[in-house]
Amino acid sequence: xxxxxxxxxxxxxxxxxxEAIARGAIEAGVAVTTTYPGTPSSEISxxxxxxxxxxxxxxxxxxxxxVALEVAAATANCGVRTMCxxxxxxxxxxxxxxxxLAYVGVTGGLVILTADDPFMFSSQNEQDNRYYGKxxxxxxxxxxxVEEAKDMIGYAFDLSEKLQEPVLFRTTTRINHxxxxxxxxxxxxxxxxxxxxxxxxxxxxVPAVSRKLHVKLLANLDKALAISETSEYNRxxxxxxxxxxxxxxxxxxxxxxxxxxxxxxRTRILRIGFSHPMPTQKISSFLKDCEKVxxxxxxxxFMEESxxxxxxxxxxxxxxxxKDKTLFxxxxxxxxxxxxxxxxxxxxxxxxxxxxxxxxxxxEIPQRPPNLCAGCSHRATFYEVKxxxxxxxxxxxxxxxxxxxGFLPPLGMGDFLICMGGSTSTPCGFSRVSDQKVVSFIGDSxxxxxxxxxxxxxxxxxxxxxxxxxxxxxxxxxxxxxxxxVDMSLxxxxxxxxxxxxxxxxxxxxxxxxxxHPYKVGKSIETIRDALNFKGVSVVIAKEICTxxxxxxxxxxxxxxxxxxxxxxxxxxxxxxxxxxxxxxxERVKIDPVMCAGCAVCAQICPENAIVPLKA
Amino acid sequence: xxxxxxxxxxxxxxxxxxxxxSVLGExxxxxxxxxxxxxxHGMAQRGGVVESSLVFGKAGSTIISDGEADVLVGFEPxxxxxxxxxxxxxxxxxxxxxxxxxxxxxxxxxVYPDLNQLQSLIRAKTAKLIALDAAAMAKEAGNVMAVNIVxxxxxxxxxxxxxxxxxxxxAIRSKTKPAFLDVxxxxxxxxxxxxx
Numbered sequence: 082x083x084x085x086x087x088x089x090x091x092x093x094x095x096x097x098x099x100e101a102i103a104r105g106a107i108e109a110g111v112a113v114t115t116t117y118p119g120t121p122s123s124e125i126s127x128x129x130x131x132x133x134x135x136x137x138x139x140x141x142x143x144x145x146x147x148v149a150l151e152v153a154a155a156t157a158n159c160g161v162r163t164m165c166x167x168x169x170x171x172x173x174x175x176x177x178x179x180x181x182l183a184y185v186g187v188t189g190g191l192v193i194l195t196a197d198d199p200f201m202f203s204s205q206n207e208q209d210n211r212y213y214g215k216x217x218x219x220x221x222x223x224x225x226x227v228e229e230a231k232d233m234i235g236y237a238f239d240l241s242e243k244l245q246e247p248v249l250f251r252t253t254t255r256i257n258h259x260x261x262x263x264x265x266x267x268x269x270x271x272x273x274x275x276x277x278x279x280x281x282x283x284x285x286x287v288p289a290v291s292r293k294l295h296v297k298l299l300a301n302l303d304k305a306l307a308i309s310e311t312s313e314y315n316r317x318x319x320x321x322x323x324x325x326x327x328x329x330x331x332x333x334x335x336x337x338x339x340x341x342x343x344x345x346x347r348t349r350i351l352r353i354g355f356s357h358p359m360p361t362q363k364i365s366s367f368l369k370d371c372e373k374v375x376x377x378x379x380x381x382x383f384m385e386e387s388x389x390x391x392x393x394x395x396x397x398x399x400x401x402x403x404k405d406k407t408l409f410x411x412x413x414x415x416x417x418x419x420x421x422x423x424x425x426x427x428x429x430x431x432x433x434x435x436x437x438x439x440x441x442x443x444x445e446i447p448q449r450p451p452n453l454c455a456g457c458s459h460r461a462t463f464y465e466v467k468x469x470x471x472x473x474x475x476x477x478x479x480x481x482x483x484x485x486x487g488f489l490p491p492l493g494m495g496d497f498l499i500c501m502g503g504s505t506s507t508p509c510g511f512s513r514v515s516d517q518k519v520v521s522f523i524g525d526s527x528x529x530x531x532x533x534x535x536x537x538x539x540x541x542x543x544x545x546x547x548x549x550x551x552x553x554x555x556x557x558x559x560x561x562x563x564x565x566x567v568d569m570s571l572x573x574x575x576x577x578x579x580x581x582x583x584x585x586x587x588x589x590x591x592x593x594x595x596x597x598h599p600y601k602v603g604k605s606i607e608t609i610r611d612a613l614n615f616k617g618v619s620v621v622i623a624k625e626i627c628t629x630x631x632x633x634x635x636x637x638x639x640x641x642x643x644x645x646x647x648x649x650x651x652x653x654x655x656x657x658x659x660x661x662x663x664x665x666x667x668e669r670v671k672i673d674p675v676m677c678a679g680c681a682v683c684a685q686i687c688p689e690n691a692i693v694p695l696k697a
Numbered sequence: 698x699x700x701x702x703x704x705x706x707x708x709x710x711x712x713x714x715x716x717x718x719s720v721l722g723e724x725x726x727x728x729x730x731x732x733x734x735x736x737x738h739g740m741a742q743r744g745g746v747v748e749s750s751l752v753f754g755k756a757g758s759t760i761i762s763d764g765e766a767d768v769l770v771g772f773e774p775x776x777x778x779x780x781x782x783x784x785x786x787x788x789x790x791x792x793x794x795x796x797x798x799x800x801x802x803x804x805x806x807x808v809y810p811d812l813n814q815l816q817s818l819i820r821a822k823t824a825k826l827i828a829l830d831a832a833a834m835a836k837e838a839g840n841v842m843a844v845n846i847v848x849x850x851x852x853x854x855x856x857x858x859x860x861x862x863x864x865x866x867x868a869i870r871s872k873t874k875p876a877f878l879d880v881x882x883x884x885x886x887x888x889x890x891x892x893x
Contacts, residue, residue: 095722202737259735259759333757418762435764435785446779447807449799451745491804661744661800
């Protein structure tokens with residue numbers, strides 16, 4: 082049985098934040114779960130995916146976040162408790178659905194989880210999704226710890242049903258990827274079937290209907306405000322004239338700082354866990370008890386703007402500070418030391434921090450950036466495209482996935498990236514106004530996610546570029562999740578369809594289509610060169626299973642290669658491919674037989690034919 | 698801060714530091730000691746650096762600021778050196794000395810630090826350095842992948858963490874696959890004995 086289905090209320094279990102969130106939803110009787118995977122939210126979905134194979138919980142990897150939210154909007158409007166998970170930028174994709182779903186509302190609880198990523202550990206930006214609460218008029222809940230995350234999910238479902246609105250549940254990486262002991266609660270029975278009650282004048286958002294629905298949304302927001310005022314998640318602790326208002330992980334840093342600085346007797350803390358709408362009365366009365374207030378929130382001054390406006394309305398003139406050149410930044414995540422230091426500075430508490438270690442005499446340590454795996458077929462494809470494009474002035478738009486790493490040396494393949502799916506649309510613009518040859522890259526899952534529409538645009542508007550679809554048969558970067566092109570029988574799962582990328586590209590009407598097997602270097606270069614020479618839209622599908630995934634399926638080509646004494650140290654293998662299985666020993670290139678995946682790509686580019694299979 | 702112990706583990710993706718952290722977490726749970734930890738997942742899986750922070754005691758924070766680690770365990774020597782900014786003069790450092798040079802070295806974008814200089818630098822700047830060839834010991838124990846468990850042995854021996862060898866071994870029993878248990882227990886004992 083899956084550990085998150087353990088029915089032992091009161092017992093303790095060590096859980097990752099994302100597991101605690103999934104457990105919270107299971108305890109709340111969630112019956113439908115939808116997602117598009119994205120770090121730092123991915124493990125929530127992974128757990129639901131596993132759990133759904135053991136019980137009647139429905140889970141799906143949807144094509145993208147918008148689809149996931151639309152599926153969820155329908156199940157929740159049949160009265161079924163539903164959760165929809167995504168990373169912060171995923172909510173941008175789903176925003177169109179979100180904004181009007183807020184007007185329509187839900188009948189069954191719907192919790193929309195957005196996992197924000199301050200510092201961008203694995204994201205393209207660090208946008209603060211609390212503003213989606215303001216933009217859409219929906220309530221936001223934000224946990225401060227792993228334990229609280231579990232309990233707050235249940236509260237979120239109840240709140241959603243009380244207000245008949247979706248609830249935004251906002252986490253940050255340090256909640257999703259922290260681990261702590263959690264006390265299990267009772268599991269509510271799942272209600273997996275519901276029914277939709279037809280009522281077009283409440284659900285079909287033509288202007289006349291929406292005008293009424295907006296009135297309803299604002300009334301709901303007033304109800305939400307009243308609940309936020311008395312919510313247990315907006316709590317005041319301590320007493321004293323120094324006020325601190327904080328949220329999320331900052332709460333732990335503040336509590337630790339107050340202990341370390343021994344100012345508990347002088348400090349009053351308002352922890353905001355229900356952050357939209359902000360509890361106006363509670364904040365106003367908190368401010369009245371303080372001489373000065375510091376706002377501790379990572380990201381944007383979301384609470385600060387609101388607190389200042391509440392102070393203005395209540396005629397409170399005390400200093401209220403947060404984001405400021407001398408205090409907190411809008412950049413990156415906070416650290417306990419930084420929070421301790423800023424609190425000490427702001428309130429004038431004597432504090433001598435532990436001196437920062439002088440590492441000026443430490444030699445420069447070679448960087449260890451993430452790299453494509455040994456034997457990754459993307460490396461082969463990048464090499465082949467580079468070869469095929471020799472002599473051309475090129476632009477290489479790229480997309481989001483493992484292959485984004487191709488932009489690093491020595492491959493250096495990747496010139497422009499803004500969002501998922503952009504690699505099929507930005508080439509339309511690049512090729513329209515520049516005379517450079519545009520060759521762009523997209524992975525299989527990203528193609529399904531949001532690449533197809535850009536390709537349709539390219540064919541309709543007769544743009545001129547080559548799209549390379551890197552089809553490794555799985556969503557690799559986020560940990561091998563399925564996508565519509567995946568052969569689900571490899572996972573021994575039935576009940577799934579399978580879409581062919583080649584058939585889709587054909588159906589779109591792309592005039593030049595080719596398929597390559599990137600481990601066959603010479604043939605691939607030739608085929609890619611033909612595609613590059615084509616005037617118009619050409620597509621090359623590079624098909625080879627993800628080498629890590631193949632290993633996990635025990636389908637890997639495991640025969641490693643070695644370098645024999647014919648080697649004349651040209652080092653084309655290392656310098657052009659940069660495969661991590663190579664290392665240098667006594668000025669000679671060697672291959673780590675444990676790491677080598679046996680793809681034989683280096684063997685094909687060695688000018689001396691010195692790379693050969695290792696004899697068993 | 699005195700009633701709290703802060704541990705940083707740095708490793709290269711694939712060296713098993715998530716398992717090491719989870720063993721320590723389980724051991725803390727068995728001992729009834731409050732703890733929290735934080736890890737960075739995702740891109741790190743692709744051969745990058747993986748850092749875990751473990752906080753034992755009553756603190757609420759799950760991350761450890763620069764200069765505030767009580768103990769640092771490095772699974773790879775150059776990564777131990779890179780994490781030195783997490784330490785202060787009272788920090789105890791445990792490191793594997795068997796290198797895994799990053800591919801940037803192979804393509805000529807950096808020079809791997811000299812292992813002797815690396816150790817003397819760490820020794821000079823911290824309270825104590827325990828350096829061991831965990832890769833060789835893991836191999837001797839019967840599995841090259843047991844580097845993480847060898848280092849857990851050496852870490853436990855320092856006595857910095859509020860965990861006994863017996864509890865950590867009990868946690869290893871509950872967290873590792875039965876097929877690897879004997880090798881792991883042997884690896885733990887080798888690491889534990891080495892550090893003396």
